[in-house]
Amino acid sequence: MTAKSNHDVRSPVNGPGADNGTLVEPHLQALIGYFLEHPQLALGAVFAAALLEALAVIGTVVPGSSIVFVGGMLVGLQALDPAWTAVAAVSGAVAGDSISFWLGRRHRDRIRALWPMKAYPALFDRGQAYFSKNGGKSVFLARFLGPLRAIVPVIAGMSGLPAPQFYVFNVLSALVWAAAHLAPGFLFGASLQLAGAVSSRLAVLVILVAGALWLVAWVVAFLHRQARPRIGGWRDRAVAWASTRSNSPARIVMSLFDPARAESKVLLVTALLLFGSIWLFLGVLEDVLSNDPLVQVDRRVYTMLQTLRTAWGDSVMVAITELGSAPVVISVIGAVSLWLAAKRCWRTLGYWLVAAGFAQLLVWTLKFTLGRARPTEIYSGIDPFSFPSGHAAMNIVVYGFLAFLLARAKPVGTKIATTMSAAMVIALVAFSRLYLGAHWFSDVLASLSLGLAWVALLSIAYLNHVRHEKVSALPLSMVVGMTLALVGGWVVGEYHHADLAQYAYRPRSDTVPVADWRAEGWRGLASARTDLGGDAEEPFSVQWAGPAEDVGGVLKRAGWHVPPPWDAKTALLWLLPNTPIDQLAVLPKLDHGEAQGMTFMKALNADERIVLRLWPSPYVVDNVGAGPPRPLWIGMATIERLRHPAGLITLAVTEHDFTTPLRRLAQDVRAQQGSAHLRERTGRVVLLVW
Template structure:
């Protein structure tokens, strides 16, 4: 019989794409607005140089003296990146346009300042912004030539610092080094998010109608957060600093515990106040996230469904090359390597007589290991696969992820303490990279569920933050030298890690190999009652039931497509820049509109077909691969089993401006229409109606 739990572990099969003609966008002889939009879309599709020109001009104007304070160049460059993600623009040319525009804008500003010097203050538009000009001069006086690089990312200052650099006589070679480097980083920082946003809309297998809305909401939220941060930086910072100063003045007159905590976190005269505040926020955030994940795991909330989908999705992406890399990464994060790092750091601290630091270091690793073991054996959660046995069969939380974030996180704190900002960033990013790679390797290799790793990272972050707060308050005179200790850790990783990888890699590749389950069910059992064991509704990432899964089809993809093609069904146009833009027009023919994918536990459909009913309606059939194959009674090979749904989509044209597709709640009519079409082409099909459930079986 069919095991319903396997439905969360479906692996996509081999999907054949059926060719369909592309007839180009249809023309409309009515609405004048639509004809203009059609012409505009066609023009930019065939003349991408116009978009590249816009990217160049936006980057140039944003860097131009004073004018850049009001030009939304960053937003236009982001749109350029989005067009790259939609495959409408060449990435190299787009990057070149953004970088060259930014370099040219700063160069013009530098030349104006170098040529006119102080006379520039009396010219428009500089004379209209004296306060901004004074801020720029103060910033340049403080930071020198590197302010040309830094100001590129500092809102209004980016439009005045190059001018001031020219007025101050900054040598041209030095200016152009900072100018070019900052332009490259700035362009990447704006093009990359746009690219990923555009790519998320381009990939039909990665979005659904609901997820597309979610992507737009996330993008809008990120833009709002960036705007709020910029606003606070420009407008609210003086007010916030005033509130802080009044709070510190109030706490300075008192000796109670709240006053001491307030002073330790907010007193600007205390060197460690910013570090304590950051640690306090990480402690609160990490603890809140851990207990939230723990609650979801204990109550079997939707996060558990996400676990299964993340596991199944990552297993479909595995390759021999990826397995080699991820097994090596997980070996570098294994117990022998981590214990060796702990031992080496302990010996170094003992040799330097940093006894209190040594105590905190051993407490960090020891308590983390004890807590992870206690949680594992208390909860007893099974792993995705039976990779481990004996003393470590349980999954929650991930020991690899927890120990690596505690060891390398607390080590990064010790190394970065009292160091310059650049050194702190380098140390933090290095530790974060190691921790992230090890955590991802556990997910990729199927050793843990997503919630296991998320819980471990949040728990480890909270523990490191708590230790950091205690350390900052009680250990004041022991200094850790970053370079020698980093060298010790690097040599330990190279020697012990290299030995572990060389010694165990071949065996670990076998242990972590993926073995997909592909259960066989006899056709008689499936047609009898076995079909009832498959999922009855499509389930979204939040765990909510959506449309009924009313189609079960046993057959290879080529056969399914052939039957439907003969019955007048065809594959809809694929998602691309042109087909996406067609949704912006109110009267595009329905057969030219791509179908919005839908997700079942995060997995997009493997095959999609449609049949046009009239100018505003079509039936859409979406099929997902299941983990079963149906075994026929004869000598034929087993046939893959697909499950899916047939729905009617009706087009809407709000205010005559765009096109929207609404899924109708009548699921019986499209199913019966599909059943009739299949029966006319292939006799082995039947409708099953039991306990209020209607399912079409095809074999």
């Protein structure tokens, strides 16, 4: 065991803000540490943000709410005092409205001519209309109404609202407004304290998925917003060109894009999608066949996503890929077919079946013609080929053509909602194939472009040949939704466990003789829990060679026990400030994205406990004839101290004293078995148990 495992990292880093524990990321620790040293600056920022947001006109451009939210987050992270933060937010909001009120009271109608108020006449008109309708209570209500919050107090002063009445509404609204922004920030900050125990790998995955979905929604909305005004012009220019010619291309253009046809714009869009998708597919195919740079991108994307894999991420992505699997897609095809037959939409039914059938035939033809190997042998003997992705292709064809049928001749809002819904489903399924390592990036990109080209071609043909069959969007959507819920739920429930094993990431496992491990080999294991970016967290101070049942038996005899499991009840107990420490579940922590495999705890007093977290290492220890090889576990013993910020919830903060809990653990283990020894490594103590 001379080579270090892939978990090996640098020595632990304890940045600023260390007394907050290691429950947040290093860059956030530095920010918290700065505000712990300079809380006046943070409180001043909260006060100024609340004041400026309520100030006449200026409040329309100052993001005061966001800054107050950040203040609440810092309270949740225990970097700011909750009482003083609330005072700063409330007093700033009251002061801002008061300044605006007295400006209006002093200058009356002359204020309209002052800078910067004179640049916003329409805003004054809206504010006066709102104040005329609601009277004094508009001071309270406008605090929560965007641009009006910065102008209604001015209007109240101009209108002669009595000062006592104004201040009643002003103070009440400031209290509610501050609570509405500080409380979510506080909960978010507290959740960061909890989530900081988890690797940022999961956070990066969530950000990637959320970002991809946001990008899909943005692209759909952007294309609709930007392309729609131009489509008419493109169509008119194409028709003007064709009207001066009598060749075949001109006749095709006139037949498709004649402005007299209500669907000429839709035909133009689908034609552009058709040519663009074909161009993209052929480009990807050329790169794959010639081993161009796109293949290098494939490997980088594959490696990056495999480093992001976690047990939780695997479970979610396997469920998504199951919802896009053949049984579910075939059931959706069948359900839609039955509905179309019942409605006697025979032509539409024919297009629907041709769409799915030809797409599947094309995918299999390309797979066995090109014979490209998958990144990993997931489907050996069943479907060993990778290009293109059947999941991605079938989902974009089925849900893409379905979205076309549902959105045809519907209002613009329905079209956008339908397109976005289909795009979200397709994007999630496609991403799941990349995440699980079932396909290369180019496989999925080619499948999406090929499927989109086929949907566009079918749509053009459908618009030209099927004009009298109308598809009712709501009932067909309900049929599809019920089919997805019933069949998808059954598939996930029936096959999820087996699919998790099939798609599991399988790192290598090495064997090391017990003597080598006890002598120097233990130094080759990771020295600390490591996050995605390579940042070291708590030191790994325990290495234990033995089956899980033996480890648990030794610890239970020494007074340790397995903490309560995470469920709805134990999660709610964290919201109570006086929950006994034995009843609180232990928060998971991740090393390279993986949660600990075993967890034990021992209470020291009402507010402190020792927690032992152990991860399976990539090694097994060979006893050299003295029994079967033993799995080698690696982990850490830490002291967790309960804190109750503002007496509202419970937080468990990890102490930086890692030696005391380790020596307590060593003492307990030695009392049950003698094979436990402490070793020194770079100023840290490591406990070896076998």
